[in-house]
Amino acid sequence: MPTRPCWVEIKTQALEDNFRFLKRLAEPHAEVLAILKANAYGHSLAICAPAVVRAGARWLGVNSVEEGVAARTVCPASAEPDPRFDLHVDSHVGGHLGPNILVIGGVFAGQGEEVIRHGLTPVIWEPWQLDELEAAARAAGIPAGSLPVHLEIDTGMSRQGASPTEVAPILARITPGSPFRLEGIMTHLFAADEADGRVNAEQLARLDETLNRIEFAGQFAEWLNVGNSAALLSGESRTIAELAARHGMKAMLRPGLALYGLVPRFDPDFEAAEPAGLAAAREALKPVLEWKSQVVSVRCVEAGAVVGYNGTFVATESMRLALVAVGYADGLVRALGNSFSLLARGARAPLVGRVSMDQAVIDVTEIAGVEAGDEVVILGAQGEERITAFDHADATDTIPWEVFTRIGARVERRAV
Numbered sequence: 001m002p003t004r005p006c007w008v009e010i011k012t013q014a015l016e017d018n019f020r021f022l023k024r025l026a027e028p029h030a031e032v033l034a035i036l037k038a039n040a041y042g043h044s045l046a047i048c049a050p051a052v053v054r055a056g057a058r059w060l061g062v063n064s065v066e067e068g069v070a071a072r073t074v075c076p077a078s079a080e081p082d083p084r085f086d087l088h089v090d091s092h093v094g095g096h097l098g099p100n101i102l103v104i105g106g107v108f109a110g111q112g113e114e115v116i117r118h119g120l121t122p123v124i125w126e127p128w129q130l131d132e133l134e135a136a137a138r139a140a141g142i143p144a145g146s147l148p149v150h151l152e153i154d155t156g157m158s159r160q161g162a163s164p165t166e167v168a169p170i171l172a173r174i175t176p177g178s179p180f181r182l183e184g185i186m187t188h189l190f191a192a193d194e195a196d197g198r199v200n201a202e203q204l205a206r207l208d209e210t211l212n213r214i215e216f217a218g219q220f221a222e223w224l225n226v227g228n229s230a231a232l233l234s235g236e237s238r239t240i241a242e243l244a245a246r247h248g249m250k251a252m253l254r255p256g257l258a259l260y261g262l263v264p265r266f267d268p269d270f271e272a273a274e275p276a277g278l279a280a281a282r283e284a285l286k287p288v289l290e291w292k293s294q295v296v297s298v299r300c301v302e303a304g305a306v307v308g309y310n311g312t313f314v315a316t317e318s319m320r321l322a323l324v325a326v327g328y329a330d331g332l333v334r335a336l337g338n339s340f341s342l343l344a345r346g347a348r349a350p351l352v353g354r355v356s357m358d359q360a361v362i363d364v365t366e367i368a369g370v371e372a373g374d375e376v377v378i379l380g381a382q383g384e385e386r387i388t389a390f391d392h393a394d395a396t397d398t399i400p401w402e403v404f405t406r407i408g409a410r411v412e413r414r415a416v
Protein backbone atom coordinates (compact mmCIF):
# COMPACT_ATOMS: atom_id res chain seq x y z
CA MET A 1 0.00 0.00 0.00
CA PRO A 2 1.36 3.45 -0.81
CA THR A 3 2.32 5.21 2.40
CA ARG A 4 1.69 8.73 3.66
CA PRO A 5 4.31 10.86 1.96
CA CYS A 6 6.97 11.13 4.64
CA TRP A 7 9.96 9.08 3.62
CA VAL A 8 13.72 8.67 3.70
CA GLU A 9 15.77 8.10 0.54
CA ILE A 10 18.93 6.03 0.89
CA LYS A 11 21.54 6.52 -1.82
CA THR A 12 23.06 3.08 -1.90
CA GLN A 13 25.70 4.10 -4.44
CA ALA A 14 26.93 6.83 -2.06
CA LEU A 15 27.07 4.28 0.76
CA GLU A 16 29.08 1.86 -1.38
CA ASP A 17 31.45 4.64 -2.46
CA ASN A 18 31.88 5.80 1.14
CA PHE A 19 32.73 2.27 2.23
CA ARG A 20 35.31 1.88 -0.55
CA PHE A 21 36.86 5.25 0.34
CA LEU A 22 37.18 4.28 4.02
CA LYS A 23 38.62 0.91 3.08
CA ARG A 24 41.29 2.61 0.93
CA LEU A 25 42.02 5.04 3.75
CA ALA A 26 42.55 2.15 6.18
CA GLU A 27 44.71 0.13 3.82
CA PRO A 28 47.25 -1.29 4.02
CA HIS A 29 47.17 -0.96 7.78
CA ALA A 30 43.75 -2.17 8.77
CA GLU A 31 40.52 -3.97 7.92
CA VAL A 32 37.26 -2.00 8.01
CA LEU A 33 34.15 -3.22 9.83
CA ALA A 34 30.97 -1.43 8.72
CA ILE A 35 28.95 -0.27 11.73
CA LEU A 36 25.26 -0.94 11.06
CA LYS A 37 23.81 -0.75 14.56
CA ALA A 38 20.46 0.91 15.34
CA ASN A 39 19.00 0.04 11.94
CA ALA A 40 22.15 1.34 10.23
CA TYR A 41 21.93 4.68 12.07
CA GLY A 42 18.31 4.92 10.98
CA HIS A 43 19.28 4.34 7.33
CA SER A 44 17.73 0.81 7.19
CA LEU A 45 19.79 -2.28 7.88
CA ALA A 46 17.90 -4.15 5.15
CA ILE A 47 19.07 -1.63 2.54
CA CYS A 48 22.52 -0.83 3.91
CA ALA A 49 23.89 -4.26 4.88
CA PRO A 50 23.67 -5.76 1.36
CA ALA A 51 25.05 -2.50 -0.09
CA VAL A 52 28.23 -2.53 2.01
CA VAL A 53 28.69 -6.23 1.31
CA ARG A 54 28.47 -5.45 -2.43
CA ALA A 55 31.18 -2.85 -1.83
CA GLY A 56 33.39 -5.54 -0.31
CA ALA A 57 32.64 -5.46 3.43
CA ARG A 58 33.59 -8.71 5.15
CA TRP A 59 32.72 -7.48 8.63
CA LEU A 60 29.45 -5.94 9.79
CA GLY A 61 28.89 -4.54 13.28
CA VAL A 62 25.47 -4.53 14.91
CA ASN A 63 24.40 -3.82 18.47
CA SER A 64 22.31 -6.82 19.40
CA VAL A 65 21.70 -10.45 18.56
CA GLU A 66 18.33 -9.50 17.04
CA GLU A 67 20.04 -6.97 14.77
CA GLY A 68 22.58 -9.66 13.91
CA VAL A 69 19.85 -12.11 12.92
CA ALA A 70 18.29 -9.38 10.75
CA ALA A 71 21.69 -8.69 9.13
CA ARG A 72 22.24 -12.42 8.46
CA THR A 73 18.79 -12.64 6.90
CA VAL A 74 19.54 -9.89 4.39
CA CYS A 75 23.14 -11.05 3.82
CA PRO A 76 22.70 -14.83 3.76
CA ALA A 77 25.49 -17.32 3.52
CA SER A 78 26.51 -17.88 -0.08
CA ALA A 79 26.10 -21.39 -1.44
CA GLU A 80 29.56 -21.36 -2.97
CA PRO A 81 32.65 -20.22 -1.08
CA ASP A 82 33.16 -16.56 -1.96
CA PRO A 83 36.89 -15.89 -2.42
CA ARG A 84 36.45 -12.42 -0.94
CA PHE A 85 35.56 -13.87 2.45
CA ASP A 86 37.98 -15.34 4.93
CA LEU A 87 37.45 -19.04 4.92
CA HIS A 88 37.97 -19.21 8.65
CA VAL A 89 34.29 -18.41 9.03
CA ASP A 90 33.80 -21.88 7.64
CA SER A 91 34.58 -23.14 11.11
CA HIS A 92 31.36 -21.53 12.24
CA VAL A 93 28.57 -23.93 12.89
CA GLY A 94 26.32 -23.74 9.90
CA GLY A 95 29.33 -22.99 7.69
CA HIS A 96 28.35 -19.38 7.08
CA LEU A 97 30.42 -18.00 4.25
CA GLY A 98 28.70 -14.63 4.32
CA PRO A 99 30.12 -11.62 6.15
CA ASN A 100 31.24 -11.88 9.76
CA ILE A 101 28.65 -10.19 11.95
CA LEU A 102 30.02 -8.77 15.19
CA VAL A 103 27.46 -8.20 17.97
CA ILE A 104 29.09 -5.26 19.73
CA GLY A 105 26.55 -4.90 22.54
CA GLY A 106 26.94 -8.51 23.64
CA VAL A 107 24.56 -11.38 24.19
CA PHE A 108 21.62 -11.48 26.63
CA ALA A 109 19.91 -14.32 28.44
CA GLY A 110 18.37 -16.83 26.06
CA GLN A 111 20.12 -15.48 22.95
CA GLY A 112 23.00 -17.97 22.74
CA GLU A 113 21.11 -20.35 20.49
CA GLU A 114 20.49 -17.64 17.87
CA VAL A 115 24.16 -16.63 17.98
CA ILE A 116 25.13 -20.17 17.04
CA ARG A 117 22.36 -20.80 14.54
CA HIS A 118 23.11 -17.61 12.60
CA GLY A 119 26.87 -17.73 12.93
CA LEU A 120 27.17 -14.42 14.76
CA THR A 121 30.34 -13.28 16.52
CA PRO A 122 29.60 -11.96 20.00
CA VAL A 123 31.64 -9.41 21.90
CA ILE A 124 32.09 -10.72 25.44
CA TRP A 125 33.43 -9.36 28.71
CA GLU A 126 31.26 -10.88 31.48
CA PRO A 127 31.44 -14.47 32.78
CA TRP A 128 27.63 -14.73 32.57
CA GLN A 129 27.80 -14.05 28.82
CA LEU A 130 30.17 -17.02 28.48
CA ASP A 131 27.77 -19.12 30.60
CA GLU A 132 24.94 -18.29 28.21
CA LEU A 133 27.01 -19.06 25.12
CA GLU A 134 28.57 -22.19 26.57
CA ALA A 135 25.20 -23.68 27.46
CA ALA A 136 23.89 -22.96 23.96
CA ALA A 137 27.06 -24.40 22.38
CA ARG A 138 26.77 -27.63 24.38
CA ALA A 139 23.07 -27.93 23.55
CA ALA A 140 23.86 -27.49 19.84
CA GLY A 141 26.78 -29.94 20.09
CA ILE A 142 29.20 -27.69 18.22
CA PRO A 143 32.90 -28.64 18.14
CA ALA A 144 35.41 -27.20 20.57
CA GLY A 145 36.92 -23.90 19.45
CA SER A 146 34.24 -23.23 16.84
CA LEU A 147 32.52 -20.19 18.35
CA PRO A 148 34.57 -17.03 17.71
CA VAL A 149 34.38 -14.30 20.36
CA HIS A 150 35.89 -10.83 20.66
CA LEU A 151 36.92 -9.90 24.19
CA GLU A 152 36.27 -6.25 25.00
CA ILE A 153 38.72 -4.44 27.25
CA ASP A 154 37.66 -1.33 29.16
CA THR A 155 40.67 0.91 28.54
CA GLY A 156 39.14 3.94 30.20
CA MET A 157 35.58 4.64 29.09
CA SER A 158 33.95 2.76 31.99
CA ARG A 159 31.16 1.59 29.73
CA GLN A 160 31.55 -2.02 28.64
CA GLY A 161 34.50 -4.39 28.74
CA ALA A 162 36.63 -6.23 31.24
CA SER A 163 39.14 -4.13 33.12
CA PRO A 164 42.76 -4.85 32.12
CA THR A 165 43.50 -6.40 35.52
CA GLU A 166 40.47 -8.70 35.36
CA VAL A 167 40.97 -10.50 32.08
CA ALA A 168 42.47 -13.65 33.63
CA PRO A 169 39.19 -15.27 34.77
CA ILE A 170 37.62 -14.60 31.38
CA LEU A 171 40.62 -15.97 29.51
CA ALA A 172 40.54 -19.07 31.71
CA ARG A 173 37.13 -19.85 30.16
CA ILE A 174 38.47 -19.73 26.60
CA THR A 175 40.50 -22.92 26.77
CA PRO A 176 41.11 -25.37 23.88
CA GLY A 177 38.41 -27.70 25.21
CA SER A 178 35.81 -24.89 25.39
CA PRO A 179 33.46 -24.02 22.51
CA PHE A 180 35.24 -20.66 22.18
CA ARG A 181 37.93 -19.30 19.95
CA LEU A 182 39.44 -15.95 20.95
CA GLU A 183 39.24 -14.26 17.57
CA GLY A 184 39.54 -10.61 18.56
CA ILE A 185 40.44 -8.16 21.28
CA MET A 186 38.35 -5.03 21.17
CA THR A 187 38.29 -1.65 22.83
CA HIS A 188 36.54 1.65 22.16
CA LEU A 189 38.40 4.98 21.90
CA PHE A 190 36.09 7.44 23.62
CA ALA A 191 37.77 10.72 22.66
CA ALA A 192 39.08 10.07 19.16
CA ASP A 193 37.64 13.46 18.12
CA GLU A 194 39.91 15.21 20.61
CA ALA A 195 42.67 15.57 18.15
CA ASP A 196 45.63 16.04 20.47
CA GLY A 197 45.50 12.26 20.76
CA ARG A 198 46.33 12.29 24.48
CA VAL A 199 43.36 10.16 25.54
CA ASN A 200 43.89 7.80 22.59
CA ALA A 201 47.52 7.32 23.60
CA GLU A 202 46.55 6.54 27.21
CA GLN A 203 43.91 4.04 26.09
CA LEU A 204 46.28 2.37 23.63
CA ALA A 205 48.96 2.12 26.33
CA ARG A 206 46.46 0.29 28.58
CA LEU A 207 45.51 -1.92 25.67
CA ASP A 208 49.18 -2.70 24.99
CA GLU A 209 49.65 -3.69 28.61
CA THR A 210 46.55 -5.90 28.46
CA LEU A 211 47.77 -7.59 25.29
CA ASN A 212 50.98 -8.45 27.16
CA ARG A 213 48.89 -10.07 29.89
CA ILE A 214 46.92 -12.03 27.30
CA GLU A 215 50.14 -13.25 25.68
CA PHE A 216 51.53 -14.12 29.08
CA ALA A 217 48.43 -16.26 29.67
CA GLY A 218 49.38 -18.15 26.49
CA GLN A 219 46.43 -16.82 24.47
CA PHE A 220 46.38 -15.36 20.99
CA ALA A 221 43.78 -13.42 19.02
CA GLU A 222 43.90 -12.69 15.32
CA TRP A 223 42.23 -9.26 15.33
CA LEU A 224 42.78 -6.07 17.27
CA ASN A 225 39.46 -4.30 16.93
CA VAL A 226 39.75 -0.58 17.79
CA GLY A 227 38.57 2.81 16.62
CA ASN A 228 35.57 4.67 15.16
CA SER A 229 35.19 7.17 12.29
CA ALA A 230 37.12 9.88 14.10
CA ALA A 231 40.02 7.49 14.75
CA LEU A 232 40.11 6.40 11.12
CA LEU A 233 39.80 9.88 9.62
CA SER A 234 42.38 11.42 11.95
CA GLY A 235 44.94 8.82 10.92
CA GLU A 236 44.97 6.58 14.01
CA SER A 237 44.78 3.42 11.91
CA ARG A 238 48.55 3.44 11.50
CA THR A 239 49.13 3.63 15.26
CA ILE A 240 46.54 0.93 15.92
CA ALA A 241 48.07 -1.27 13.21
CA GLU A 242 51.54 -0.83 14.69
CA LEU A 243 50.25 -1.90 18.08
CA ALA A 244 48.53 -4.90 16.49
CA ALA A 245 51.68 -5.89 14.60
CA ARG A 246 53.80 -5.77 17.78
CA HIS A 247 51.50 -8.48 19.13
CA GLY A 248 51.30 -10.47 15.91
CA MET A 249 47.73 -9.31 15.31
CA LYS A 250 45.83 -7.59 12.49
CA ALA A 251 44.05 -4.26 13.02
CA MET A 252 40.38 -3.57 12.42
CA LEU A 253 38.62 -0.18 12.58
CA ARG A 254 34.89 0.37 12.99
CA PRO A 255 33.58 3.49 11.25
CA GLY A 256 29.90 4.35 11.53
CA LEU A 257 29.10 7.99 10.91
CA ALA A 258 31.65 8.36 8.09
CA LEU A 259 30.06 5.45 6.27
CA TYR A 260 26.85 7.48 6.12
CA GLY A 261 28.79 10.37 4.61
CA LEU A 262 29.47 12.66 7.57
CA VAL A 263 32.84 13.78 8.83
CA PRO A 264 32.68 14.04 12.62
CA ARG A 265 33.71 17.35 14.16
CA PHE A 266 37.15 17.59 15.68
CA ASP A 267 38.77 20.29 17.78
CA PRO A 268 38.79 23.60 15.88
CA ASP A 269 42.61 23.73 15.75
CA PHE A 270 42.80 20.27 14.24
CA GLU A 271 40.14 21.12 11.66
CA ALA A 272 41.92 24.38 10.83
CA ALA A 273 45.10 22.44 10.07
CA GLU A 274 42.96 20.11 7.89
CA PRO A 275 45.22 17.02 7.93
CA ALA A 276 45.35 15.12 4.67
CA GLY A 277 42.93 12.35 5.69
CA LEU A 278 40.32 14.85 6.82
CA ALA A 279 40.57 16.99 3.71
CA ALA A 280 40.26 13.92 1.48
CA ALA A 281 37.29 12.67 3.50
CA ARG A 282 35.45 15.97 3.19
CA GLU A 283 35.94 15.77 -0.54
CA ALA A 284 35.02 12.11 -0.94
CA LEU A 285 32.29 11.23 1.57
CA LYS A 286 28.74 11.84 0.40
CA PRO A 287 25.65 11.97 2.63
CA VAL A 288 23.60 8.83 2.11
CA LEU A 289 20.27 9.88 3.59
CA GLU A 290 17.67 12.44 2.55
CA TRP A 291 14.41 12.91 4.44
CA LYS A 292 11.43 14.22 2.54
CA SER A 293 7.73 14.91 2.73
CA GLN A 294 5.09 16.74 0.73
CA VAL A 295 2.86 19.77 0.96
CA VAL A 296 -0.62 18.57 1.89
CA SER A 297 -2.41 21.89 1.45
CA VAL A 298 -1.73 25.62 1.11
CA ARG A 299 -3.78 28.36 2.79
CA CYS A 300 -3.67 32.13 2.99
CA VAL A 301 -4.18 33.78 6.38
CA GLU A 302 -4.63 37.41 7.40
CA ALA A 303 -2.60 39.38 9.90
CA GLY A 304 -3.56 38.29 13.41
CA ALA A 305 -4.17 34.63 12.51
CA VAL A 306 -2.66 32.21 14.99
CA VAL A 307 -0.87 29.06 13.88
CA GLY A 308 -0.74 25.73 15.65
CA TYR A 309 -1.16 24.64 19.28
CA ASN A 310 -1.33 27.50 21.77
CA GLY A 311 -0.93 30.06 19.00
CA THR A 312 2.79 30.44 19.51
CA PHE A 313 2.97 32.10 16.09
CA VAL A 314 0.75 35.03 15.11
CA ALA A 315 0.75 36.28 11.52
CA THR A 316 1.94 39.90 11.37
CA GLU A 317 0.70 40.37 7.79
CA SER A 318 -1.22 38.28 5.29
CA MET A 319 0.74 35.08 4.74
CA ARG A 320 0.74 31.87 2.74
CA LEU A 321 1.21 28.73 4.81
CA ALA A 322 1.81 25.16 3.71
CA LEU A 323 0.86 22.11 5.75
CA VAL A 324 3.54 19.37 5.60
CA ALA A 325 3.10 15.68 6.42
CA VAL A 326 5.82 15.42 9.05
CA GLY A 327 5.66 15.74 12.82
CA TYR A 328 7.50 14.93 15.99
CA ALA A 329 6.29 11.32 15.81
CA ASP A 330 8.40 11.11 12.65
CA GLY A 331 11.43 12.54 14.44
CA LEU A 332 11.06 16.23 13.61
CA VAL A 333 11.81 17.64 17.05
CA ARG A 334 8.95 19.65 18.51
CA ALA A 335 11.26 22.36 19.79
CA LEU A 336 12.10 23.26 16.17
CA GLY A 337 8.75 25.04 15.82
CA ASN A 338 9.39 28.77 15.11
CA SER A 339 13.16 28.17 14.98
CA PHE A 340 14.10 26.07 11.92
CA SER A 341 13.33 25.91 8.21
CA LEU A 342 12.52 23.16 5.75
CA LEU A 343 13.07 23.39 1.98
CA ALA A 344 10.32 23.97 -0.58
CA ARG A 345 10.90 24.86 -4.25
CA GLY A 346 14.62 25.14 -3.45
CA ALA A 347 14.11 27.83 -0.80
CA ARG A 348 14.11 27.93 3.01
CA ALA A 349 10.61 27.92 4.44
CA PRO A 350 10.44 28.68 8.20
CA LEU A 351 8.50 26.33 10.47
CA VAL A 352 5.76 28.44 12.03
CA GLY A 353 3.89 27.52 15.19
CA ARG A 354 4.46 24.33 17.10
CA VAL A 355 5.39 21.11 15.34
CA SER A 356 2.47 18.69 15.89
CA MET A 357 2.70 14.93 16.27
CA ASP A 358 2.05 14.21 12.58
CA GLN A 359 2.11 17.61 10.89
CA ALA A 360 3.97 20.87 10.67
CA VAL A 361 3.30 24.23 9.02
CA ILE A 362 5.82 26.23 6.97
CA ASP A 363 5.70 29.83 5.80
CA VAL A 364 5.83 29.95 2.00
CA THR A 365 4.78 33.60 1.61
CA GLU A 366 8.07 34.43 -0.11
CA ILE A 367 8.21 31.27 -2.23
CA ALA A 368 6.22 31.52 -5.44
CA GLY A 369 4.07 28.70 -6.71
CA VAL A 370 4.05 26.30 -3.76
CA GLU A 371 1.14 23.89 -4.10
CA ALA A 372 -0.18 20.61 -2.73
CA GLY A 373 2.02 17.68 -3.73
CA ASP A 374 5.27 19.70 -3.76
CA GLU A 375 8.22 17.89 -2.28
CA VAL A 376 9.51 19.29 1.01
CA VAL A 377 13.02 18.47 2.18
CA ILE A 378 13.51 18.04 5.91
CA LEU A 379 17.11 16.83 5.66
CA GLY A 380 19.01 16.90 2.39
CA ALA A 381 19.43 19.09 -0.67
CA GLN A 382 16.93 20.89 -2.89
CA GLY A 383 18.10 23.28 -5.60
CA GLU A 384 21.05 25.20 -4.21
CA GLU A 385 19.95 24.76 -0.60
CA ARG A 386 20.91 22.00 1.80
CA ILE A 387 19.91 21.05 5.34
CA THR A 388 22.45 18.75 7.00
CA ALA A 389 22.25 16.42 9.97
CA PHE A 390 24.63 18.86 11.69
CA ASP A 391 22.06 21.65 11.13
CA HIS A 392 19.39 19.54 12.87
CA ALA A 393 21.85 18.59 15.60
CA ASP A 394 22.96 22.16 16.27
CA ALA A 395 19.36 23.37 16.40
CA THR A 396 18.38 20.71 18.93
CA ASP A 397 21.54 20.60 21.04
CA THR A 398 22.60 17.12 20.03
CA ILE A 399 24.80 15.21 17.58
CA PRO A 400 24.10 13.83 14.07
CA TRP A 401 24.03 10.26 15.42
CA GLU A 402 20.90 11.11 17.43
CA VAL A 403 19.35 13.06 14.54
CA PHE A 404 19.57 9.99 12.30
CA THR A 405 18.45 7.46 14.88
CA ARG A 406 15.41 9.44 16.00
CA ILE A 407 13.85 9.41 12.53
CA GLY A 408 10.75 7.39 13.30
CA ALA A 409 10.30 3.73 12.42
CA ARG A 410 7.10 4.62 10.53
CA VAL A 411 9.05 6.78 8.04
CA GLU A 412 9.50 4.56 5.02
CA ARG A 413 13.09 3.96 3.88
CA ARG A 414 13.52 3.75 0.13
CA ALA A 415 16.67 2.74 -1.70
CA VAL A 416 17.38 5.13 -4.58
Ligand SMILES: *Cc1c(COP(=O)(O)O)cnc(C)c1O
Nearest residue numbers: 035104188228229254255256257
Ligand atom coordinates in the same frame (compact mmCIF):
# COMPACT_ATOMS: atom_id res chain seq x y z
C1 LIG B 1 28.90 3.19 17.31
C2 LIG B 1 30.23 2.59 17.48
C3 LIG B 1 31.24 2.80 16.54
C4 LIG B 1 31.11 3.74 15.37
O1 LIG B 1 31.24 5.09 15.81
P1 LIG B 1 31.23 6.31 14.78
O2 LIG B 1 31.66 7.44 15.63
O3 LIG B 1 29.84 6.45 14.29
O4 LIG B 1 32.19 6.00 13.69
C5 LIG B 1 32.42 2.08 16.70
N1 LIG B 1 32.59 1.24 17.73
C6 LIG B 1 31.64 1.05 18.67
C7 LIG B 1 31.90 0.10 19.78
C8 LIG B 1 30.44 1.72 18.59
O5 LIG B 1 29.52 1.53 19.53
